Amino acid sequence: MIGVAPPAYDPAAPTTAETLPVGAPATVRAYVAELFQRHRRAFLALVAVNTVAVVSSMAGPYLLGSLVQHVSDGATAARELHIERIVALFALALVVQAVFVHQVRLRGAMLGERMLADLREDFLVRAVGLPPGVLERAGTGDLLSRITTDIDRLASAMREAVPQLAIGVVWVVLLLGGLVVTAPPLAPAVLIAVPLLVVGCRWYFRRAPSAYRSEAAGYAAVAAVLAETVDAGRTVEAHRLAARRIDLSDRRVREWTAWERYTLWLRSVLFPVINATHVTVLCSVLMIGGSFVLQGWIGVGQLTTGALIAQMLVDPVSLILRWYDELQVAQVSLARLVGVRDIEPDAGDGSLAPDGRDVHADEVHFGYRAGVDVLRKVSLEVAPGTRLALVGPSGAGKSTLGRLLAGIYAPRSGTVTLGGAELSRMSAERVRSHVALVNQEHHVFVGALRDNLLLARTDADDAELWAALGAVDADGWARALDDGLDTEVGSGGVLLTPAQAQQIALARLVLADPHTLVLDEATSLLDPRAARHLERSLARVLDGRTVVAIAHRLHTAHDADVIAVVENGRISELGSHDQLVVADGAYAALWRSWHG
Amino acid sequence: MQIQDLPYPDPGVPDARSGPRFLVWLGRNQLGGQLKALLWGLLHFVSVSSLPFCVGFAVQAVVDRSGARLAAAGGLMALCGVGIALGDTMLHRAAVTNWITAAARVQQLLARRTAVLGSALTRRVAAGEVVAVSTGDVEKIGWLVEAVSRFTAAAVTIVLVCVALVVYQPALGIVVAVGMPVLALSVLPLLPRATRRADFQREKAGRATELATDTVAGLRVLRGIGGEELFLDRYRRASQEVRHAAVRSARMWALISAIQVLLPGLLLIAVVWHGVNLAREGRITVGEMVTVYSAVMILSYPLRHFEEIAMAYSFSRPSAKRAARVLSLERATDGEGSREAVVPSGDLYDPTTGLLAPAGRFTAVVCGDPDAAGELAERLGGHTADSSELPSALVGGVPLDELPLGSARSAVLVQDKDPVLLSGTLRELLDVPASGDVSPEEALSAAQCGDVLDALSQGAPTADDAMDARITERGRSLSGGQRQRLALARSLVTAPGVLVLDEPTSAVDSHTEARIADGIRSLRQGRTTVVFTSSPLLLDRADRVVLVHEGEVAAVGVHRELLHSDARYRVVVTRETDDEAAAHELTHLRELEEIEETA
Numbered sequence A: 001m002i003g004v005a006p007p008a009y010d011p012a013a014p015t016t017a018e019t020l021p022v023g024a025p026a027t028v029r030a031y032v033a034e035l036f037q038r039h040r041r042a043f044l045a046l047v048a049v050n051t052v053a054v055v056s057s058m059a060g061p062y063l064l065g066s067l068v069q070h071v072s073d074g075a076t077a078a079r080e081l082h083i084e085r086i087v088a089l090f091a092l093a094l095v096v097q098a099v100f101v102h103q104v105r106l107r108g109a110m111l112g113e114r115m116l117a118d119l120r121e122d123f124l125v126r127a128v129g130l131p132p133g134v135l136e137r138a139g140t141g142d143l144l145s146r147i148t149t150d151i152d153r154l155a156s157a158m159r160e161a162v163p164q165l166a167i168g169v170v171w172v173v174l175l176l177g178g179l180v181v182t183a184p185p186l187a188p189a190v191l192i193a194v195p196l197l198v199v200g201c202r203w204y205f206r207r208a209p210s211a212y213r214s215e216a217a218g219y220a221a222v223a224a225v226l227a228e229t230v231d232a233g234r235t236v237e238a239h240r241l242a243a244r245r246i247d248l249s250d251r252r253v254r255e256w257t258a259w260e261r262y263t264l265w266l267r268s269v270l271f272p273v274i275n276a277t278h279v280t281v282l283c284s285v286l287m288i289g290g291s292f293v294l295q296g297w298i299g300v301g302q303l304t305t306g307a308l309i310a311q312m313l314v315d316p317v318s319l320i321l322r323w324y325d326e327l328q329v330a331q332v333s334l335a336r337l338v339g340v341r342d343i344e345p346d347a348g349d350g351s352l353a354p355d356g357r358d359v360h361a362d363e364v365h366f367g368y369r370a371g372v373d374v375l376r377k378v379s380l381e382v383a384p385g386t387r388l389a390l391v392g393p394s395g396a397g398k399s400t401l402g403r404l405l406a407g408i409y410a411p412r413s414g415t416v417t418l419g420g421a422e423l424s425r426m427s428a429e430r431v432r433s434h435v436a437l438v439n440q441e442h443h444v445f446v447g448a449l450r451d452n453l454l455l456a457r458t459d460a461d462d463a464e465l466w467a468a469l470g471a472v473d474a475d476g477w478a479r480a481l482d483d484g485l486d487t488e489v490g491s492g493g494v495l496l497t498p499a500q501a502q503q504i505a506l507a508r509l510v511l512a513d514p515h516t517l518v519l520d521e522a523t524s525l526l527d528p529r530a531a532r533h534l535e536r537s538l539a540r541v542l543d544g545r546t547v548v549a550i551a552h553r554l555h556t557a558h559d560a561d562v563i564a565v566v567e568n569g570r571i572s573e574l575g576s577h578d579q580l581v582v583a584d585g586a587y588a589a590l591w592r593s594w595h596g
Numbered sequence B: 001m002q003i004q005d006l007p008y009p010d011p012g013v014p015d016a017r018s019g020p021r022f023l024v025w026l027g028r029n030q031l032g033g034q035l036k037a038l039l040w041g042l043l044h045f046v047s048v049s050s051l052p053f054c055v056g057f058a059v060q061a062v063v064d065r066s067g068a069r070l071a072a073a074g075g076l077m078a079l080c081g082v083g084i085a086l087g088d089t090m091l092h093r094a095a096v097t098n099w100i101t102a103a104a105r106v107q108q109l110l111a112r113r114t115a116v117l118g119s120a121l122t123r124r125v126a127a128g129e130v131v132a133v134s135t136g137d138v139e140k141i142g143w144l145v146e147a148v149s150r151f152t153a154a155a156v157t158i159v160l161v162c163v164a165l166v167v168y169q170p171a172l173g174i175v176v177a178v179g180m181p182v183l184a185l186s187v188l189p190l191l192p193r194a195t196r197r198a199d200f201q202r203e204k205a206g207r208a209t210e211l212a213t214d215t216v217a218g219l220r221v222l223r224g225i226g227g228e229e230l231f232l233d234r235y236r237r238a239s240q241e242v243r244h245a246a247v248r249s250a251r252m253w254a255l256i257s258a259i260q261v262l263l264p265g266l267l268l269i270a271v272v273w274h275g276v277n278l279a280r281e282g283r284i285t286v287g288e289m290v291t292v293y294s295a296v297m298i299l300s301y302p303l304r305h306f307e308e309i310a311m312a313y314s315f316s317r318p319s320a321k322r323a324a325r326v327l328s329l330e331r332a333t334d335g336e337g338s339r340e341a342v343v344p345s346g347d348l349y350d351p352t353t354g355l356l357a358p359a360g361r362f363t364a365v366v367c368g369d370p371d372a373a374g375e376l377a378e379r380l381g382g383h384t385a386d387s388s389e390l391p392s393a394l395v396g397g398v399p400l401d402e403l404p405l406g407s408a409r410s411a412v413l414v415q416d417k418d419p420v421l422l423s424g425t426l427r428e429l430l431d432v433p434a435s436g437d438v439s440p441e442e443a444l445s446a447a448q449c450g451d452v453l454d455a456l457s458q459g460a461p462t463a464d465d466a467m468d469a470r471i472t473e474r475g476r477s478l479s480g481g482q483r484q485r486l487a488l489a490r491s492l493v494t495a496p497g498v499l500v501l502d503e504p505t506s507a508v509d510s511h512t513e514a515r516i517a518d519g520i521r522s523l524r525q526g527r528t529t530v531v532f533t534s535s536p537l538l539l540d541r542a543d544r545v546v547l548v549h550e551g552e553v554a555a556v557g558v559h560r561e562l563l564h565s566d567a568r569y570r571v572v573v574t575r576e577t578d579d580e581a582a583a584h585e586l587t588h589l590r591e592l593e594e595i596e597e598t599a
Helices: A025-038 A040-057 A059-072 A075-078 A082-129 A132-138 A143-180 A183-189 A193-230 A235-236 A244-293 A298-310 A316-340 A398-405 A428-434 A449-454 A462-471 A475-480 A498-512 A527-541 A553-557 A577-582 A587-596 B019-028 B031-063 B065-122 B126-168 B170-186 B188-217 B219-225 B228-280 B286-327 B369-377 B405-411 B427-428 B440-446 B450-459 B479-495 B510-523 B560-565 B566-574 B578-598
Strands: A359-366 A373-380 A385-390 A415-420 A437-438 A516-520 A548-551 A560-568 A570-575 B349-351 B355-357 B362-367 B414-415 B497-503 B528-532 B544-549 B554-557
Touching: A025 A082, A025 A316, A025 B528, A040 A082, A040 A462, A040 B188, A059 A082, A059 A143, A059 A298, A059 B031, A059 B228, A059 B414, A075 A298, A075 A428, A075 B219, A075 B479, A082 A316, A082 B188, A082 B219, A082 B228, A132 A298, A132 A570, A132 B369, A143 A183, A143 A298, A143 B065, A183 A244, A193 A235, A193 A244, A193 A570, A193 B065, A193 B126, A193 B349, A235 A244, A235 A553, A244 A316, A244 A498, A298 A316, A298 B031, A298 B219, A316 A498, A359 A398, A373 A398, A373 A415, A373 A570, A373 B544, A385 A462, A385 A553, A385 B170, A385 B427, A398 A437, A398 A516, A398 B031, A428 A437, A428 B219, A428 B544, A437 A498, A449 A462, A449 A498, A462 A498, A475 A548, A475 B170, A475 B510, A498 A527, A498 B219, A498 B479, A553 A587, A560 A577, A570 A577, A577 A587, A577 B362, A577 B497, A587 B414, A587 B497, A587 B510, B019 B065, B019 B286, B031 B065, B031 B126, B031 B286, B065 B126, B065 B170, B065 B286, B126 B286, B126 B440, B170 B228, B170 B286, B188 B219, B188 B228, B219 B427, B228 B286, B228 B554, B286 B414, B355 B544, B362 B566, B369 B528, B369 B544, B405 B414, B414 B450, B414 B479, B427 B479, B450 B479, B479 B497, B479 B510, B544 B560, B544 B566, B554 B560, B554 B566
Parallel strands: A385 A548, A385 A560, A437 A516, A516 A548, B362 B528, B362 B544, B414 B497, B497 B528
Antiparallel strands: A359 A373, A359 A415, A560 A570, B349 B355, B544 B554
């Protein structure tokens, strides 16, 4: 059998469920329309300069045709010929063409870049407006892949495909128009090849976009395995996985090249179709046109012009075919980007404001999936300025309870209130001016140290920033940095230790100054030496605030005013350290083991 | 080599002495493929360039009113068509096969080199370079490999056409033959500038992508504390910088396009002017003039390959250099070893610190300095990543450094502070070379992974069994504590004679940590286990606790005993400051009195 079947394994098939929505066709269409509307003038200008460029490019064939006509009409006609004038016209057309081709390339790029910039900026605007609850649930992985992979794919589509397709279509239409004007009877000859082209292209474009997607995913997987082997060098060596990693790499190479072979087969069908189309067009124009000339219906000059224009059709047709599938691939990426627009931005009730600082949970039930409650009938009261420690085994629901108290999730039933107002109904901006959640994630943003602090209070001056750093014992190393607050930190800049990253997170809290803090194992990823040092900084930050600490080290619990032991989605023990030790339950047993 | 036969059973030993040598080595290994591409390329380009002759022939036939010659021109043209289509398709197939086989070979070589380097990669700058070669450089090298035969075919064709034109119509042909080299070389001086601008644009784009991913990665922080506008503005600025750089780069390419229109156009005008004069004088026919015109028009196609090869070469040269450098990296220690490949057993002993872990016992090591602990843990496994002057650790009296790397690693498994979870299903994660004494279920339950299994099966609703659920790269979808427990389960399932764990539960809550300590203890019954920790919950369950202070063993005993007898130990383990330690001394005395009283 001739031909290659698509490989069974598809590396582009999703392995994990899509965590954020993908745009519906209507959303995508609306977005494209909006984008076009925004850049209407640039689009029209591109079409206009392109028209001039193409029309002037046809001057050559036209002038040559008239020359051929004169010369072949015999000596008399040839003598009347003003060759200098024609050459001058030819040169003028050429200069016009060169200038306008320059303009077409430049304007095409400018338009493409503008659209691309709009697209990526729009996406980030949407992304930073996502409700915190959506982010906590979905994680940032899906968003990250959209802003890297999908923006990348769209880049070549916007930068090249859209302008080039616009150029190509205009070009073809004008060339055909030129043919109709200069040699009307020849126009139908061009159409003979159309059915072949249509059938071939339909076959190809039905298969190509998804095949190229799989091929690209397959190639990315080859590099991904290698990157992982490098990253996990020590683990790979310790577990003697080297041979398996090589096998895995070879398997990925096999999977990738299987798709390369398939797409190569697709092109092996498309290429002869395109070549045959071009030759058929040229051949039919010459043969049919030639017999017309022999019949005396058209002149030899018209035939020459027609043949040369038919020859010129190669470029725009190749251009369209080259970029068409890029556009198809881009559609999928675009749907993933605008999908973020389908998520309701977090509006909240603007008029709702807390009156007081006491946090209150009343008969709260909560679950991530319908029918499975992670928290059951949890009631809790945290008076202003109290330190509450949540302890309990992993998976008991401590972190979930923390997120409910921080207003990130809304309870399924029951209420969580701050100063009598329901947290889940307030806007994220309002909530965070009162309550902050601090987790293990101490992200240091790429950029100046100043920006890393300013985000907490954008109008703070340098003195306030230094004061905040001082409050968390970070001014020592910060002052030692070469450029002070202007020092570039994060990946690519000065690399901060985890402890320094944590101090920056704490300094942000000092600046943001919320009266209630939820700490989710905030120091758990630090080594003990750093943790001990940080706890002093932390203690200063916590002073005077209401604190809910999800603790996995018992000495944190020991220092708290109230300890809640969370087991199996319920609060099983509640009281001060001394009370719980006297009660002699699970906490007491653990404490004894810990403290010896 | 055909694509369907990939991957190579053995990608060979590359000549990685320098970039150009590496390119030559790659080329030598696919000489057949290059030759094939060259021949098909010649068929293609020659057929394309023959079309103008057919066009001229046809026009002349019409001028001469000869139907038969017109039909003959049609036949010739059909023949050219077959040559074009066949040549084009087969050239493409051969050239793409060359690039895919070259790319596959380089990827395979990289995979093998990485596997050999192992732990040596993590501390070197080389880690980033290996990834850069794999993700970017392979494609550029492949581009050159693909383009070189196509370019050669195009260049040969241009020469052939010029020669043919000179023979066919010397008076006009000579104009074309003189003009062609000018056209071929005209844009080359502009290319370095254009590629520099393109590089600058890529750099800016990379920066913008970095800012975007960074903002998204820290989005939870932003949404939790604020500053969205600050970061949006920053990104908008970066995004606009990309746009400006891209437009600047486009300006250069637009200029190149304009030149590519202008110069061939001037040549055409020269041909026409000269041609018409010649035709008026009757020295050439109309058909010949059309042929030459048409040939100049069509030669712009093979001419484009001059531009392509110049760019491919300038891009791939640094790439080949980097690839050669990465492929010539070596390990610090000799992985072959000087002894026979046997797996030793017995007490584990480190001569440098004097640390002894008796065979079959559970030893906990307390070390105030986490970095020193990490180095000691690595040394206990032998064959350290960096070359070291210190003597090798011994198992049953055998220096591990003198064993082959594989034997040393089977004898002792060292789980470092930051073990990496490799992506794949949970089943694949736990499918590691193992002694087979411990089942995955036992290991998972000892490491208290129940809730991790729940979380994984929640994340993958299609998998019926949590073992089939996928773990993403580095286990990013899991919390720090969950990752740590899975890594521990993987080490437990290996069940090596000696297991060294560095802070295996630092991110786990106390409740769970206590259960894990019991799990490790019962699962490792009768095997040698060393745990670096400062957690009382683990120390309390060890047979023997060793305090390493300033690079030497300072005290040996059991947890409760050391807690009472050694102040340094107490400081490290209970995280007390000195004042607290003094206070503790008092309460402790009181406790003792109470115990005595009750007794």
